[in-house]
Amino acid sequence: MAKRLTQQDIARMAGVSQATVSLVLNNRTDSGVRIAEETRARVLEVIRRTGYVANPIARRLHDQRNRILGVFTYEAVFPSTRADFYQPFLEGIEEQAEEAGCDLLLFTSAKATSGKRRIFSDDSRIRLADGCVLLGRSIDRDDLAQLVKEAIPFVSVGRRDDAGGPVPHVGADYAAAVRDLVDRAVALGHRELAYAGAGTGAESSADRLRGFKQAVAAHGVKGTHVQSAGLGQLLGAGVTCVLAEELSDGAALVLAARERGLSVPGDLSVLTLGAATRPAPDDVRLTGFRIPRREMGRRAVQALTEVLEHGTTPQELLACEFVEGTTLGHSTAQR
Amino acid sequence: MAKRLTQQDIARMAGVSQATVSLVLNNRTDSGVRIAEETRARVLEVIRRTGYVANPIARRLHDQRNRILGVFTYEAVFPSTRADFYQPFLEGIEEQAEEAGCDLLLFTSAKATSGKRRIFSDDSRIRLADGCVLLGRSIDRDDLAQLVKEAIPFVSVGRRDDAGGPVPHVGADYAAAVRDLVDRAVALGHRELAYAGAGTGAESSADRLRGFKQAVAAHGVKGTHVQSAGLGQLLGAGVTCVLAEELSDGAALVLAARERGLSVPGDLSVLTLGAATRPAPDDVRLTGFRIPRREMGRRAVQALTEVLEHGTTPQELLACEFVEGTTLGHSTAQR
DNA sequence: TCAAGATGCTAATTCGAATTATTACAGGGT
DNA sequence: ACCCTGTAATAATTCGAATTAGCATCTTGA
Incomplete structure (x- = not known):
């Protein structure tokens, strides 16, 4: 050779x-x-x-910087199933990296022990890059803490709770987005709302539920939280507007309602909160909000640049954009 | 810190x-x-x-192997438009890289002069990686020649003609795949066939046309080559079976035929040769073959490993799998 | 008792690039 | 002839870990 x-x-x-x-x-x-x-x-x-x-290795040994930015994902980067959801983030990351004149290093070598990658394995290669962007619905708590502790420059895409210190991130402002949806629903007369979904676990879920609770409290309306969206149960409780954390749950709810001869949004309004861990039917134009995924990717790389240059700990939440669908209407409940 | x-x-x-x-x-x-x-x-x-x-950096420096594989694409890696076509290649590449314990470096820094990336720019970073996988329908001839000349370890996904020397590649055996389709068509009575498409330019196009010509010659049937598939012209010439290089052309042809009240495959058989540079309607189940894209990605990385370890020049063509669609039938032409 | 052989560890070198200290040399002034 | 000042380049060192050659020290056998 x-x-x-x-x-x-x-x-x-x-x-x-x-x-x-x-x-x-x-x-x-x-x-x-x-x-x-x-x-x-x-x-x-x-x-x-x-x-x-x-040789980037030798260079890096001596000083810092080889104009390589790492991208870590717990799952494969190019799977067709999740592609629809992750793609925009990656597009944004790639765009901004190109602008910054940096190459992207995908940490595919991370040992997939028991099906899941780990950031810190026997010989973690995370430090090959100048810094690293983390992508994933939820990120291992210990990994995060170690990143902070070892002062490895990184930025998470998606808000993260502190882990032995503040975690630099560029996230979406789910709380505000959900509050906005509740505001709109209340303005249309809804007084009995329900949040369907985990509402816990990943920060993104918790943020959504928090926004929901804040908003219903502020309006003094009734807001219940259920894990899974059982149509009968919801209707029985007098709910007129459901906010489904998971996109596919929302779609399923709409289809189930129509199956029963109910009109959406005539009899029931359904809103979606943008989480997409499963593929969803696309023939239902749900009302909800758009997660600025591409923009988040871009901003994450920009934030990483700031971390690298000034050692700061940027934390930023980007606004979600309201999406006018066809599933939110006036409440028809008699009071 | x-x-x-x-x-x-x-x-x-x-x-x-x-x-x-x-x-x-x-x-x-x-x-x-x-x-x-x-x-x-x-x-x-x-x-x-x-x-x-x-420190993994110091470790790498010593053992002369960065365990970084480059991926070069002329366009952005994560574009939504071409995603459907390129994704499987990338999935395969990622899979095999993970298996080999290597990280993937995306050359996003490559200057996009006049909208297109070039491998060798003023400060090409291609040598950051141990070796490199090339992805793209056609690859710049000069770039290729320079890679060969400079003995940069690389493997092309897709067969490539010599460029100042043999080009290591893992391609699809289009010639054989097209011959197989012609065989099947002839077996069903077709004696007047047409190849619609460029048939030149990229090696993948040339290979398909070559396979077509070989097969019609072997069978002693009539085979014409037209650039674009004009339905009237084809029918006027007595053609009963069209092989469309481009997927979307094939689909368009089927729709056009049905528009005219013709039956496919009753009156005309339409075969596709798998090239997908444009999105195509997916409601027509064309008969043709499947390009083993994911496997090609995997094999390319394996081949690259061989190049790196033994300095060989692997060249390999993978077989395409016949896809039983609904657009190939018996010829009804009276002889 | 003294060479031969085991044993246990360390000094020195290597990898490739960046940086600091230093040398070599030319030309100008006195 | 001698010192001084620029100028242009190089020798030597550094980063952190891996590796090799080699130096002590201790046993053992004749």
Whole structure:
């Protein structure tokens, strides 16, 4: 196998020392460093001809920065099942990385012990990159704590609770988005609302439920929380508007209602809160909000840049955009 | 920020040398290396207490292998439009990389001059990776030649003609797949066939057309080649079976025929050759073949491993699988 | 008692690039 | 001839871990 070129090789070809090549390569012109124009040109010519690039490993060993940003996901990055949901995040990440002149390193080598990747395995390669973007619905608590503790530059896509310290993240403001939906529902006369979904576990779930509770409390209306959306149970309780955490649950609810001869949103309003862990039928245009996924990806990379440059701990929540669907209408409940 | 522990630190704490720590850490017990049980225990205890882990960077530097595989695509990797087509390749690549314990580097930094990326720009970072997988319908001829000339370890997904030397690749055997389709058509009585599509430019196109010509010649039947599939023209020429290079062209042809009141495959058989540069309607179940995209991705990474380890130039074509659709039937032409 | 052989560990080197300290040399002034 | 000042380049060191050669020390057998 053709051995990789080193600075020493370039130096020999150009008839200079390794140090000179390094100086030329890094365009060092500060005090005390002088390279004759003629020499510089000669070295650059050899570099151009050979297509030499510095070994990122050696570079990183010496200082920090190799213009490589890591992307860690607990599951495979390119699976068709989740593609629809994760793709926009990755598009945003890729876009912004391109803009920043950085390459992306996908940590596919992470040992998939018992089906799930772990950030810290026997020889974690996380430090190969300058910094790292974390992607996933929920992220292992211990992994997160260790990242913070070891001061590894990273940014999570999605808000995360503290883990032995504040966790840098770029998330979506689910609480505000859900409050907004409740506001709209109440404005349309709804007084008996229900939140259907876990509402716990991942931060994204908790945030949604919190927004729901805040809003119903503020309006002084009735808001119940059920794990799964049983249509009969909901109707029996007099609920007129259901907020389904999971997209597919919302869609299923609409179909079930229509099956029973009920009208949506005539008899029941159904809102979705954008979580998509399962594929959903796309023939139901649910009212809800759009998660700014692409934008989150972009901002996460920008935030990572800030972490790298200033050692800050950025935390940011992006607003979700209301989506006018066909499943929210006036309440028809007699009071 | 607390500085990271080094082996030197551990050595001092345990009252031994850095070399000893390394030996203990790697559990080296081969010939010539001996560490007293008591010493080993002492070192391990310090390691356990401090939670020390070896710096992966320094480790890599020493063993000359970054375990980074590059993925080069001329377009963005995560675009929603082409996702359906490229995704399976990437899935395969990711799978196999994971198995090989390598990380994937996406060359997002490649300058997009005039909308298209180039492998060799002013400061190409292609050599950041140990080797590289190339993905794309057609790959710039000069780029390819330079890769060969500079002996950069790489493997192309898709067959490529020589470019100043043989190009390592893992492709699909389009020629054989098309021959098979022609065989089937002829067996069903078709004697006037047409190939609709470029048939040139990318190797994948040329291979298909070549297979077509070989097969019609072997059977002694009539086979014409048209650039675009004009229904009237084809029917006027007495064609009973059309092989459309482009998936969407095939679908369009079927729809156009039915529009005219013709039956497919009653009056006209339409076969597709799997090329998908444009999205196609999916309500027509065309007969044709399946490109083993995921397997191609996997094999490409395996081939790259071989290139890296033995400096070989693997070339391999994977078989396509026949897909029984609804658009191939008996010829009804009177002879 | 003294060479041969085991045993246990360490000094020194290596990987590739970045940086600091230092040398070599030319030309100008006295 | 001698010192001084720029200028241009290099030698040497650094990063952290892996590896090899080799140095003590201790046994053992004749």
